[in-house]
Amino acid sequence: MVHETTASLEDCSAGTIETLLEEMIRIRAFDEAALDQFRDGDVPGFLHLCHGHEASHAGMGTAMEPDDWLAVGGSRLHGQYLVKGVPMREAMAEIYGKATGSNHGKGGSMHLADHERHLYGHAATIGSGQNPAAGLALAQQMRETGNVVVSTIGDGGTSRGSFHTALVFAATWNLPVVYVIENNGFAISYDAGNLPADELSAYGEPLGIPTASVDGMDPVAIHEAVSAAVERARSGGGPTVIESRVVRMRGHFEGDKQQYREDPDAAAGEAHDPLASFRDRLQDRGYLTDAEYEARYADAESTAADAVAYARESEFPEPATAYEDVYVRPLYGQEGTDGGEER
Numbered sequence: 001m002v003h004e005t006t007a008s009l010e011d012c013s014a015g016t017i018e019t020l021l022e023e024m025i026r027i028r029a030f031d032e033a034a035l036d037q038f039r040d041g042d043v044p045g046f047l048h049l050c051h052g053h054e055a056s057h058a059g060m061g062t063a064m065e066p067d068d069w070l071a072v073g074g075s076r077l078h079g080q081y082l083v084k085g086v087p088m089r090e091a092m093a094e095i096y097g098k099a100t101g102s103n104h105g106k107g108g109s110m111h112l113a114d115h116e117r118h119l120y121g122h123a124a125t126i127g128s129g130q131n132p133a134a135g136l137a138l139a140q141q142m143r144e145t146g147n148v149v150v151s152t153i154g155d156g157g158t159s160r161g162s163f164h165t166a167l168v169f170a171a172t173w174n175l176p177v178v179y180v181i182e183n184n185g186f187a188i189s190y191d192a193g194n195l196p197a198d199e200l201s202a203y204g205e206p207l208g209i210p211t212a213s214v215d216g217m218d219p220v221a222i223h224e225a226v227s228a229a230v231e232r233a234r235s236g237g238g239p240t241v242i243e244s245r246v247v248r249m250r251g252h253f254e255g256d257k258q259q260y261r262e263d264p265d266a267a268a269g270e271a272h273d274p275l276a277s278f279r280d281r282l283q284d285r286g287y288l289t290d291a292e293y294e295a296r297y298a299d300a301e302s303t304a305a306d307a308v309a310y311a312r313e314s315e316f317p318e319p320a321t322a323y324e325d326v327y328v329r330p331l332y333g334q335e336g337t338d339g340g341e342e343r
Protein backbone atom coordinates (compact mmCIF):
# COMPACT_ATOMS: atom_id res chain seq x y z
CA MET A 1 0.00 0.00 0.00
CA VAL A 2 1.24 3.48 -0.80
CA HIS A 3 1.54 5.58 2.28
CA GLU A 4 3.27 8.63 3.65
CA THR A 5 5.74 7.97 6.45
CA THR A 6 5.66 10.22 9.45
CA ALA A 7 9.06 11.39 10.51
CA SER A 8 9.87 13.29 13.61
CA LEU A 9 13.20 14.75 14.63
CA GLU A 10 12.45 13.77 18.21
CA ASP A 11 12.39 10.07 17.26
CA CYS A 12 15.76 10.33 15.56
CA SER A 13 18.98 9.76 17.51
CA ALA A 14 21.38 12.67 17.92
CA GLY A 15 24.01 10.66 16.05
CA THR A 16 21.74 10.14 13.05
CA ILE A 17 20.73 13.81 12.92
CA GLU A 18 24.39 14.77 13.06
CA THR A 19 25.34 12.39 10.23
CA LEU A 20 22.40 13.46 8.07
CA LEU A 21 23.41 17.11 8.36
CA GLU A 22 27.08 16.34 7.78
CA GLU A 23 26.37 14.30 4.66
CA MET A 24 24.00 16.90 3.19
CA ILE A 25 26.57 19.63 3.71
CA ARG A 26 29.33 17.51 2.16
CA ILE A 27 27.23 16.77 -0.91
CA ARG A 28 26.33 20.44 -1.41
CA ALA A 29 29.91 21.64 -0.91
CA PHE A 30 31.20 19.02 -3.35
CA ASP A 31 28.70 19.95 -6.04
CA GLU A 32 29.24 23.68 -5.54
CA ALA A 33 32.98 23.14 -6.02
CA ALA A 34 32.38 21.05 -9.15
CA LEU A 35 30.05 23.75 -10.47
CA ASP A 36 32.64 26.50 -9.94
CA GLN A 37 35.22 24.48 -11.83
CA PHE A 38 32.78 23.66 -14.61
CA ARG A 39 32.03 27.37 -15.06
CA ASP A 40 35.78 27.96 -15.38
CA GLY A 41 35.82 25.39 -18.19
CA ASP A 42 37.90 22.93 -16.19
CA VAL A 43 35.53 19.98 -15.96
CA PRO A 44 35.10 17.92 -19.15
CA GLY A 45 31.76 16.62 -20.41
CA PHE A 46 28.36 17.04 -18.83
CA LEU A 47 27.79 17.94 -15.21
CA HIS A 48 24.63 16.69 -13.49
CA LEU A 49 24.32 18.22 -10.04
CA CYS A 50 22.25 16.89 -7.18
CA HIS A 51 21.04 20.18 -5.71
CA GLY A 52 17.67 19.24 -4.20
CA HIS A 53 18.53 15.54 -3.77
CA GLU A 54 20.85 15.92 -0.77
CA ALA A 55 18.34 14.84 1.88
CA SER A 56 17.34 11.84 -0.18
CA HIS A 57 20.94 10.73 -0.66
CA ALA A 58 21.92 11.32 2.96
CA GLY A 59 18.77 9.56 4.22
CA MET A 60 19.33 6.42 2.18
CA GLY A 61 23.08 6.36 2.85
CA THR A 62 22.62 6.49 6.62
CA ALA A 63 20.03 3.71 6.44
CA MET A 64 22.59 1.25 5.07
CA GLU A 65 25.38 -0.72 6.71
CA PRO A 66 28.82 -0.45 5.05
CA ASP A 67 28.48 -3.99 3.63
CA ASP A 68 25.11 -3.30 2.05
CA TRP A 69 25.40 -2.64 -1.66
CA LEU A 70 24.37 0.55 -3.44
CA ALA A 71 23.59 0.14 -7.14
CA VAL A 72 23.11 3.68 -8.40
CA GLY A 73 20.87 4.93 -11.20
CA GLY A 74 19.46 8.18 -12.54
CA SER A 75 21.72 11.11 -13.34
CA ARG A 76 22.17 12.79 -9.95
CA LEU A 77 24.74 10.52 -8.44
CA HIS A 78 27.53 12.50 -6.78
CA GLY A 79 25.81 12.50 -3.40
CA GLN A 80 25.16 8.77 -3.65
CA TYR A 81 28.87 8.11 -4.17
CA LEU A 82 29.84 10.29 -1.22
CA VAL A 83 27.38 8.70 1.21
CA LYS A 84 28.76 5.28 0.22
CA GLY A 85 32.16 6.44 1.39
CA VAL A 86 34.02 7.38 -1.79
CA PRO A 87 36.50 10.08 -0.70
CA MET A 88 35.96 13.50 -2.27
CA ARG A 89 39.40 13.40 -3.86
CA GLU A 90 38.69 10.17 -5.75
CA ALA A 91 35.23 11.32 -6.81
CA MET A 92 36.42 14.74 -8.00
CA ALA A 93 39.41 13.29 -9.88
CA GLU A 94 37.01 10.89 -11.60
CA ILE A 95 34.80 13.78 -12.70
CA TYR A 96 37.93 15.40 -14.10
CA GLY A 97 38.77 12.17 -15.97
CA LYS A 98 42.09 11.81 -14.15
CA ALA A 99 44.08 8.64 -13.50
CA THR A 100 43.77 9.16 -9.73
CA GLY A 101 39.97 9.01 -9.94
CA SER A 102 38.10 6.11 -8.37
CA ASN A 103 37.84 4.48 -11.80
CA HIS A 104 41.11 5.76 -13.24
CA GLY A 105 39.30 8.50 -15.13
CA LYS A 106 37.40 6.09 -17.30
CA GLY A 107 34.02 6.33 -15.61
CA GLY A 108 33.31 10.04 -15.44
CA SER A 109 30.67 11.46 -13.17
CA MET A 110 27.96 8.92 -14.00
CA HIS A 111 29.98 5.73 -13.76
CA LEU A 112 31.77 5.53 -10.45
CA ALA A 113 32.00 2.03 -9.07
CA ASP A 114 33.92 0.96 -6.01
CA HIS A 115 33.38 -2.68 -5.18
CA GLU A 116 35.55 -2.55 -2.07
CA ARG A 117 33.07 -0.06 -0.64
CA HIS A 118 30.16 -2.06 -2.03
CA LEU A 119 29.27 0.68 -4.51
CA TYR A 120 28.14 -1.42 -7.47
CA GLY A 121 27.94 1.44 -9.96
CA HIS A 122 25.59 2.40 -12.77
CA ALA A 123 24.43 0.46 -15.81
CA ALA A 124 25.13 2.28 -19.06
CA THR A 125 21.60 3.40 -19.84
CA ILE A 126 18.95 4.97 -17.67
CA GLY A 127 16.56 2.39 -16.19
CA SER A 128 18.67 -0.68 -16.96
CA GLY A 129 20.48 -1.00 -13.63
CA GLN A 130 17.65 -2.56 -11.69
CA ASN A 131 18.08 -6.07 -13.10
CA PRO A 132 21.78 -6.27 -12.22
CA ALA A 133 20.73 -5.05 -8.78
CA ALA A 134 18.23 -7.92 -8.57
CA GLY A 135 21.04 -10.31 -9.56
CA LEU A 136 23.27 -8.84 -6.90
CA ALA A 137 20.47 -9.28 -4.36
CA LEU A 138 19.99 -12.88 -5.49
CA ALA A 139 23.70 -13.48 -4.83
CA GLN A 140 23.33 -12.06 -1.31
CA GLN A 141 20.34 -14.31 -0.72
CA MET A 142 22.01 -17.47 -2.07
CA ARG A 143 25.23 -16.84 -0.19
CA GLU A 144 23.41 -15.77 2.95
CA THR A 145 25.63 -12.73 3.37
CA GLY A 146 22.95 -10.83 5.26
CA ASN A 147 23.63 -7.83 3.03
CA VAL A 148 20.92 -5.82 1.33
CA VAL A 149 21.03 -4.06 -2.05
CA VAL A 150 19.66 -0.54 -2.42
CA SER A 151 19.11 0.44 -6.03
CA THR A 152 18.26 3.97 -7.16
CA ILE A 153 16.47 5.19 -10.27
CA GLY A 154 14.91 8.46 -11.50
CA ASP A 155 11.27 9.03 -12.42
CA GLY A 156 12.16 8.89 -16.12
CA GLY A 157 13.90 5.55 -15.70
CA THR A 158 10.71 3.94 -14.41
CA SER A 159 9.27 4.19 -17.93
CA ARG A 160 11.63 1.50 -19.14
CA GLY A 161 10.39 -2.07 -19.20
CA SER A 162 13.64 -3.27 -17.65
CA PHE A 163 12.68 -1.58 -14.37
CA HIS A 164 9.38 -3.45 -14.22
CA THR A 165 11.08 -6.74 -15.11
CA ALA A 166 13.37 -6.22 -12.15
CA LEU A 167 10.38 -5.75 -9.86
CA VAL A 168 8.91 -9.05 -11.09
CA PHE A 169 12.13 -10.90 -10.25
CA ALA A 170 12.47 -9.16 -6.90
CA ALA A 171 8.91 -10.08 -5.93
CA THR A 172 9.04 -13.64 -7.26
CA TRP A 173 12.28 -14.49 -5.48
CA ASN A 174 11.58 -12.36 -2.41
CA LEU A 175 14.94 -10.64 -2.90
CA PRO A 176 16.69 -8.44 -0.31
CA VAL A 177 16.52 -5.32 -2.49
CA VAL A 178 15.13 -1.82 -1.95
CA TYR A 179 14.28 0.21 -5.03
CA VAL A 180 14.38 3.94 -4.36
CA ILE A 181 12.80 6.07 -7.10
CA GLU A 182 14.03 9.66 -6.81
CA ASN A 183 11.12 11.52 -8.36
CA ASN A 184 12.32 15.05 -9.08
CA GLY A 185 9.46 15.77 -11.46
CA PHE A 186 11.48 15.67 -14.67
CA ALA A 187 13.26 13.32 -17.01
CA ILE A 188 15.39 15.98 -18.71
CA SER A 189 12.32 18.04 -19.78
CA TYR A 190 9.54 15.44 -19.60
CA ASP A 191 7.12 16.20 -16.77
CA ALA A 192 6.69 13.25 -14.38
CA GLY A 193 3.09 14.40 -13.89
CA ASN A 194 2.36 12.73 -17.23
CA LEU A 195 3.39 9.30 -15.96
CA PRO A 196 0.53 6.85 -15.33
CA ALA A 197 1.03 6.50 -11.58
CA ASP A 198 0.39 9.43 -9.23
CA GLU A 199 2.89 8.01 -6.79
CA LEU A 200 5.62 6.10 -8.58
CA SER A 201 6.03 3.60 -5.74
CA ALA A 202 2.62 2.29 -6.85
CA TYR A 203 4.45 0.36 -9.58
CA GLY A 204 5.24 -2.21 -6.86
CA GLU A 205 1.59 -2.76 -5.92
CA PRO A 206 0.46 -5.24 -8.61
CA LEU A 207 3.32 -7.48 -7.52
CA GLY A 208 2.43 -7.31 -3.86
CA ILE A 209 5.65 -5.47 -3.00
CA PRO A 210 5.37 -3.16 0.02
CA THR A 211 5.69 0.48 -1.03
CA ALA A 212 6.10 3.93 0.47
CA SER A 213 5.96 7.42 -0.95
CA VAL A 214 8.09 9.76 1.10
CA ASP A 215 9.00 13.44 1.23
CA GLY A 216 12.57 13.11 0.00
CA MET A 217 13.29 16.70 0.99
CA ASP A 218 13.15 15.55 4.61
CA PRO A 219 16.26 13.51 5.44
CA VAL A 220 14.65 12.01 8.53
CA ALA A 221 11.65 10.75 6.53
CA ILE A 222 13.75 9.07 3.89
CA HIS A 223 16.15 7.69 6.50
CA GLU A 224 13.22 6.11 8.36
CA ALA A 225 11.59 4.68 5.25
CA VAL A 226 14.78 3.17 3.82
CA SER A 227 15.88 1.87 7.25
CA ALA A 228 12.57 0.02 7.67
CA ALA A 229 12.84 -1.43 4.16
CA VAL A 230 16.47 -2.45 4.64
CA GLU A 231 15.68 -4.17 7.93
CA ARG A 232 12.71 -5.98 6.41
CA ALA A 233 14.87 -7.15 3.49
CA ARG A 234 17.66 -8.24 5.84
CA SER A 235 15.29 -10.38 7.85
CA GLY A 236 13.92 -12.18 4.79
CA GLY A 237 10.92 -9.92 4.20
CA GLY A 238 11.78 -9.24 0.57
CA PRO A 239 11.79 -6.12 -1.62
CA THR A 240 10.32 -2.65 -1.15
CA VAL A 241 9.68 0.15 -3.62
CA ILE A 242 10.08 3.66 -2.22
CA GLU A 243 9.31 6.90 -4.00
CA SER A 244 11.46 9.75 -2.69
CA ARG A 245 9.83 12.99 -3.80
CA VAL A 246 12.51 15.60 -4.38
CA VAL A 247 13.02 18.82 -6.33
CA ARG A 248 15.61 19.14 -9.07
CA MET A 249 16.81 22.63 -8.19
CA ARG A 250 18.93 23.00 -11.33
CA GLY A 251 18.65 22.01 -14.97
CA HIS A 252 19.10 18.43 -16.12
CA PHE A 253 22.73 19.32 -16.83
CA GLU A 254 24.67 22.54 -16.40
CA GLY A 255 23.89 24.75 -19.37
CA ASP A 256 20.32 23.43 -19.71
CA LYS A 257 18.17 26.50 -20.53
CA GLN A 258 15.14 24.87 -18.86
CA GLN A 259 12.66 26.34 -21.34
CA TYR A 260 10.22 23.66 -20.19
CA ARG A 261 10.07 25.25 -16.75
CA GLU A 262 7.96 28.30 -16.03
CA ASP A 263 10.33 29.67 -13.44
CA PRO A 264 13.70 27.92 -13.13
CA ASP A 265 14.89 30.49 -10.58
CA ALA A 266 12.02 29.65 -8.24
CA ALA A 267 13.02 25.98 -8.24
CA ALA A 268 16.58 26.96 -7.37
CA GLY A 269 15.52 29.10 -4.41
CA GLU A 270 15.72 28.41 -0.68
CA ALA A 271 12.01 27.50 -0.58
CA HIS A 272 12.91 24.25 -2.37
CA ASP A 273 16.27 23.69 -0.74
CA PRO A 274 16.35 20.62 1.54
CA LEU A 275 19.63 21.70 3.13
CA ALA A 276 18.28 25.15 4.04
CA SER A 277 15.08 23.68 5.44
CA PHE A 278 16.91 21.06 7.53
CA ARG A 279 19.25 23.76 8.84
CA ASP A 280 16.26 25.95 9.79
CA ARG A 281 14.51 23.03 11.43
CA LEU A 282 17.56 22.18 13.53
CA GLN A 283 18.07 25.82 14.45
CA ASP A 284 14.41 26.23 15.47
CA ARG A 285 14.74 23.27 17.83
CA GLY A 286 17.96 24.64 19.28
CA TYR A 287 20.09 21.78 17.88
CA LEU A 288 22.29 24.05 15.83
CA THR A 289 23.50 27.63 15.85
CA ASP A 290 24.31 29.77 12.84
CA ALA A 291 27.98 29.75 13.77
CA GLU A 292 28.06 25.94 14.05
CA TYR A 293 26.42 25.59 10.65
CA GLU A 294 28.84 28.04 9.05
CA ALA A 295 31.83 26.25 10.60
CA ARG A 296 30.64 22.87 9.32
CA TYR A 297 30.03 24.30 5.88
CA ALA A 298 33.45 25.93 5.79
CA ASP A 299 35.05 22.60 6.75
CA ALA A 300 33.29 20.79 3.93
CA GLU A 301 34.24 23.57 1.52
CA SER A 302 37.89 23.19 2.37
CA THR A 303 37.74 19.39 1.86
CA ALA A 304 36.09 20.03 -1.51
CA ALA A 305 38.72 22.64 -2.43
CA ASP A 306 41.42 20.12 -1.55
CA ALA A 307 39.69 17.57 -3.81
CA VAL A 308 39.63 20.08 -6.67
CA ALA A 309 43.33 20.84 -6.24
CA TYR A 310 44.10 17.11 -6.17
CA ALA A 311 42.04 16.52 -9.30
CA ARG A 312 43.61 19.43 -11.17
CA GLU A 313 47.16 18.39 -10.33
CA SER A 314 46.57 14.74 -11.22
CA GLU A 315 47.54 13.33 -14.59
CA PHE A 316 45.18 12.07 -17.28
CA PRO A 317 45.42 8.30 -17.80
CA GLU A 318 48.10 7.08 -20.19
CA PRO A 319 46.51 6.28 -23.59
CA ALA A 320 47.84 2.72 -23.40
CA THR A 321 45.71 2.09 -20.30
CA ALA A 322 42.60 2.31 -22.48
CA TYR A 323 42.90 -1.46 -22.90
CA GLU A 324 42.91 -2.08 -19.16
CA ASP A 325 39.73 -2.62 -17.14
CA VAL A 326 37.74 -3.45 -20.27
CA TYR A 327 36.62 -6.74 -18.74
CA VAL A 328 36.19 -7.34 -15.07
CA ARG A 329 36.20 -10.64 -13.23
CA PRO A 330 32.62 -11.39 -12.17
CA LEU A 331 32.10 -10.40 -8.55
CA TYR A 332 31.24 -13.93 -7.50
CA GLY A 333 33.39 -15.77 -10.01
CA GLN A 334 32.45 -17.28 -13.35
CA GLU A 335 29.25 -19.30 -12.84
CA GLY A 336 29.76 -18.89 -9.10
CA THR A 337 32.65 -21.36 -9.08
CA ASP A 338 35.20 -19.18 -7.32
CA GLY A 339 34.77 -20.97 -4.04
CA GLY A 340 32.81 -18.14 -2.53
CA GLU A 341 34.70 -14.93 -1.99
CA GLU A 342 32.39 -13.26 0.49
CA ARG A 343 31.23 -9.80 -0.56
Ligand SMILES: Cc1ncc(C[n+]2csc(CCOP(=O)(O)OP(=O)(O)O)c2C)c(N)n1
Binding pocket: 073, 074, 075, 076, 124, 125, 126, 127, 153, 154, 155, 156, 157, 158, 184, 186, 187, 188, 252
Ligand atom coordinates in the same frame (compact mmCIF):
# COMPACT_ATOMS: atom_id res chain seq x y z
C1 LIG B 1 17.66 4.25 -22.24
C2 LIG B 1 18.05 5.69 -22.22
N1 LIG B 1 17.25 6.58 -22.83
C3 LIG B 1 17.59 7.90 -22.81
C4 LIG B 1 18.75 8.30 -22.21
C5 LIG B 1 19.10 9.78 -22.22
N2 LIG B 1 18.89 10.30 -20.88
C6 LIG B 1 19.93 10.52 -20.05
S1 LIG B 1 19.45 11.09 -18.57
C7 LIG B 1 17.81 11.06 -19.04
C8 LIG B 1 16.73 11.51 -18.10
C9 LIG B 1 16.73 10.72 -16.85
O1 LIG B 1 15.72 11.20 -16.02
P1 LIG B 1 15.40 10.48 -14.69
O2 LIG B 1 15.35 9.01 -14.88
O3 LIG B 1 14.19 11.13 -14.11
O4 LIG B 1 16.70 10.75 -13.79
P2 LIG B 1 17.28 12.13 -13.26
O5 LIG B 1 18.01 12.79 -14.40
O6 LIG B 1 16.12 12.94 -12.80
O7 LIG B 1 18.21 11.73 -12.15
C10 LIG B 1 17.67 10.61 -20.33
C11 LIG B 1 16.38 10.48 -21.03
C12 LIG B 1 19.58 7.33 -21.61
N3 LIG B 1 20.71 7.65 -20.99
N4 LIG B 1 19.21 6.03 -21.60
